[in-house]
Amino acid sequence: MEPKPAKTPILVRDLQSIQPAIAKIDRQTILLLGVFVVLTVFFGITRDTFLTGRSITSMAFQLPEIGVLALAMMIPILTGGINLSVNAISNLGAVLAGFFLVKLLPSNMVAAQPAPYVALAFLIVLFIGLVTGVINGLLIGYIGVPPILATLATMTFYTGISTGLTGGKTVTNFPDQVGYIGAKSLMGIPIPFIIFVLITLLTYLILFQTSFGFKTRMIGSNPTASTFSGIDNRLVIMKVYIISGIYAAITGILVMSRTMSAAIEYGSTTYVLLTILICVLANIVPGFGNVLNMFIAILILQVISTGFHMVLLGVRGSSFFKDFSWGVLMILIFIVNYFLRGKKSQE
Amino acid sequence: MHYKILKTNEFIVFLILVGLSIVVGAVNPAFFSLATLFDTLRGSIVYFIMAFGLLPLMIAGGIDISFVAIAAVSSYATHMFLIGRGYQGGVLPYFLIACTIGVSMGLLNGLLVTRFNLPIFDVSLAAYTMWYGFNLFFIGATANFDLPRGTIGYYARFLFTVKDPFAGTTGLHVSIIYVIGIGLLMWWFLKYTTIGRGVYAIGGNREVAIRSGFPVSRVLLIIFGIMGLMSAIAGVTMAFLSRNFNPVIFINQPLDVLAAIILGGASITGGRGTVVGTSLGVLLIQVINRALILTGIPVEWQRLVVGLILILFTSIPALREQRAKHTSHTTEIAQTDQP
Numbered sequence: 001m002e003p004k005p006a007k008t009p010i011l012v013r014d015l016q017s018i019q020p021a022i023a024k025i026d027r028q029t030i031l032l033l034g035v036f037v038v039l040t041v042f043f044g045i046t047r048d049t050f051l052t053g054r055s056i057t058s059m060a061f062q063l064p065e066i067g068v069l070a071l072a073m074m075i076p077i078l079t080g081g082i083n084l085s086v087n088a089i090s091n092l093g094a095v096l097a098g099f100f101l102v103k104l105l106p107s108n109m110v111a112a113q114p115a116p117y118v119a120l121a122f123l124i125v126l127f128i129g130l131v132t133g134v135i136n137g138l139l140i141g142y143i144g145v146p147p148i149l150a151t152l153a154t155m156t157f158y159t160g161i162s163t164g165l166t167g168g169k170t171v172t173n174f175p176d177q178v179g180y181i182g183a184k185s186l187m188g189i190p191i192p193f194i195i196f197v198l199i200t201l202l203t204y205l206i207l208f209q210t211s212f213g214f215k216t217r218m219i220g221s222n223p224t225a226s227t228f229s230g231i232d233n234r235l236v237i238m239k240v241y242i243i244s245g246i247y248a249a250i251t252g253i254l255v256m257s258r259t260m261s262a263a264i265e266y267g268s269t270t271y272v273l274l275t276i277l278i279c280v281l282a283n284i285v286p287g288f289g290n291v292l293n294m295f296i297a298i299l300i301l302q303v304i305s306t307g308f309h310m311v312l313l314g315v316r317g318s319s320f321f322k323d324f325s326w327g328v329l330m331i332l333i334f335i336v337n338y339f340l341r342g343k344k345s346q347e
Numbered sequence: 348m349h350y351k352i353l354k355t356n357e358f359i360v361f362l363i364l365v366g367l368s369i370v371v372g373a374v375n376p377a378f379f380s381l382a383t384l385f386d387t388l389r390g391s392i393v394y395f396i397m398a399f400g401l402l403p404l405m406i407a408g409g410i411d412i413s414f415v416a417i418a419a420v421s422s423y424a425t426h427m428f429l430i431g432r433g434y435q436g437g438v439l440p441y442f443l444i445a446c447t448i449g450v451s452m453g454l455l456n457g458l459l460v461t462r463f464n465l466p467i468f469d470v471s472l473a474a475y476t477m478w479y480g481f482n483l484f485f486i487g488a489t490a491n492f493d494l495p496r497g498t499i500g501y502y503a504r505f506l507f508t509v510k511d512p513f514a515g516t517t518g519l520h521v522s523i524i525y526v527i528g529i530g531l532l533m534w535w536f537l538k539y540t541t542i543g544r545g546v547y548a549i550g551g552n553r554e555v556a557i558r559s560g561f562p563v564s565r566v567l568l569i570i571f572g573i574m575g576l577m578s579a580i581a582g583v584t585m586a587f588l589s590r591n592f593n594p595v596i597f598i599n600q601p602l603d604v605l606a607a608i609i610l611g612g613a614s615i616t617g618g619r620g621t622v623v624g625t626s627l628g629v630l631l632i633q634v635i636n637r638a639l640i641l642t643g644i645p646v647e648w649q650r651l652v653v654g655l656i657l658i659l660f661t662s663i664p665a666l667r668e669q670r671a672k673h674t675s676h677t678t679e680i681a682q683t684d685q686p
Contacts, residue, residue, distance in 0.1 A: 084602060139658065139661075139662065143662050143665050143666060143669070144665040144666070144668065144669045145661045145662055145665040146609065146615050146661075146665075148410075148602075148605070148606075148609070148615060149606060149609055149610070149657075149661045150658075150661060152602050152603075152605075152606050152657070153606075153654055153657035153658045153661050154654065154658065155602075155654075156650060156653050156654035156657055157651060157654025157655060157657070157658060158654070159650055159654070160648070160649075160650035160651025160652070160653065160654045160655075161651055163647050163648075163650045163651070164645075164647050164648040164650070164651050166647075167647045168647060268599055269598070269599040269601075269602065270598065270599075273412070273472065273475065273476070274476075276472060277472050277473070277476060280468075280469045280472055280473075316488070317483050317484050317487075317488040318484070320479075320480050320483035320484040320488065321480060321484045322480070323476050323477070323479055323480025323483070323484075324476075324477055324480030324481050324484055324485075325480070326473075326476045326477070326480070327473045327474060327475070327476040327477020327478070327480060327481075328473075328477055330469075330472070330473035330476070330477075331459065331470070331473045331474075331477070334459070334463060334465050334469065334470070334473070335459075335463055338463040338464060338465070
């Protein structure tokens with residue numbers, strides 16, 4: 001750090017100070033964007049069905065669930081935590097809303113006027129997201145349980161509630177209105193995808209345009225410093241897990257709306273690990289992260305999933321090849337990143 | 348001096364374990380039987396082995412979840428290879444081949460981490476996804492129940508057996524010997540070898556460990572190799588105990604094993620953790636799972652109770668630590684700063 005002349009105009013100084021930050025963010029974004037383009041072109045050339053409207057629409061219906069869930073994972077990771085209970089929350093919300101619609105209310109009452117009850121059911125899901133978020137926040141922020149242990153325990157607890165209520169069975173027979181969000185499109189764009197884009201934008205606004213977002217990232221980069229700056233870490237952490245819970249609940253709505261059912265097994269541990277994988281791919285670390293990278297990382301995962309499904313159509317166990325390629329891709333990106341980083345430090 | 352032991356995390360986990368056992372025993376006296384003990388130990392064997400393998404890595408400050416994938420690939424690939432050649436002999440070749448595969452896979456993780464300076468968790472996440480996908484796509488997607496003739500009796504090879512009025516004849520499985528052996532070896536390795544001390548040094552402060560001359564990369568490679576080795580042993584043992592080879596074995600379990608180690612007092616950020624604590628953590632989770640079956644709680648509600656117990660048991664040490672912090676000077680300043 002060399003001292004700058006005092007006469008430098010403020011604007012120039014600001015530009016100088018943020019320039020390294022932009023360069024740093026750009027590298028991963030460009031890398032991910034490059035991977036995305038290469039993969040899309042590759043699958044587009046090998047399979048002419050890949051870049052058709054039908055295939056793109058089907059991808060846009062599939063990716064929002066894991067996309068929103070990954071954002072629910074991203075925000076706790078930014079604070080140096082983790083939320084392993086995201087999938088359990090989304091399933092619990094869906095199961096409870098399903099119970100409300102199918103078991104709690106007399107079926108003729110719902111059948112007569114379904115819309116308000118369906119809306120109420122979705123509100124119940126969101127409320128579950130809030131409550132579970134508060135429980136996680138209390139354990140992690142106020143009691144001080146390590147996030148990985150706390151959310152592992154609550155994951156078991158929330159799944160336990162769903163298991164107890166359903167006895168392990170899938171809840172079905174929802175009124176048709178439940179499926180509106182998951183199956184309908186608005187001006188040709190699937191509604192789940194619109195919701196996903198809106199939530200991505202909202203996440204960007206929360207994290208990078210509010211003081212809460214700044215505090216969130218500050219806790220991630222140095223919790224002691226944030227405490228001594230007069231930030232109430234516990235309250236910020238509480239809010240972070242509430243947002244994470246509500247995002248997870250929104251995933252629950254998307255899942256129950258698309259599959260027209262609610263089940264405790266939906267996704268299970270592999271789904272949780274997949275959301276962490278997306279965060280790692282997007283280079284989300286405590287204190288630092290970029291919402292755009294998350295968005296591209298989620299697109300990449302979906303492109304690989306759909307692409308290899310088309311390429312390997314009819315091959316035994318073809319759906320498992322995507323898991324293999326996700327892992328290989330991640331390692332390749334790590335290694336490329338290492339060399340890019342190395343070159344930079346030599347300069 | 349003898350008061351010190353009362354304040355250790357191991358002792359608290361031990362107390363929780365004893366307390367839980369007494370409560371469950373009061374509800375159902377069948378809990379205090381050799382049959383239950385043997386059954387619990389049998390269920391814990393593979394978790395002990397995996398946890399011991401993972402412990403050095405945790406102490407060095409790394410969280411790994413790929414060990415379950417290593418267990419799955421090494422055991423399943425070995426089995427498909429041997430059964431494909433019409434092998435009908437005993438269990439030894441299984442262990443030898445699987446261990447070779449397991450160590451290589453562990454070392455691959457280690458090489459990626461040390462050569463490219465990558466976070467252990469990130470590499471393990473990629474490896475987890477990659478290896479399960481590899482197993483399912485390239486090797487096979489269905490569980491295989493076709494065991495070689497020489498290995499069939501292995502699942503019931505007991506050290507000694509007992510007749511139990513509730514459970515019938517049951518016994519202590521021989522593989523408990525490996526568990527004890529591995530546990531003792533690991534204890535000796537972590538406590539009395541230079542490399543073992545290096546593991547604690549790396550976890551305590553990596554920069555200091557490098558500057559004090561510990562061969563950090565070599566230590567990391569060794570403990571990655573150990574992790575791969577233990578995972579392979581656990582994978583093959585599990586397959587023989589359950590009498591089938593499954594390509595997705597343990598796929599939902601990595602977090603449970605991590606939880607057991609952390610419950611046993613290992614720190615997530617590294618530098619802390621013992622073999623005794625880890626063993627108690629593994630036992631605690633197994634006892635919770637088994638105890639509930641005996642308490643008469645309906646099966647579908649058991650997971651909820653496990654969750655509640657876990658929430659309670661993870662909160663107790665956290666609250667203790669918080670109270671300890673409250674009395675320290677720096678936090679007092681921090682507390683008064685808050686509104």
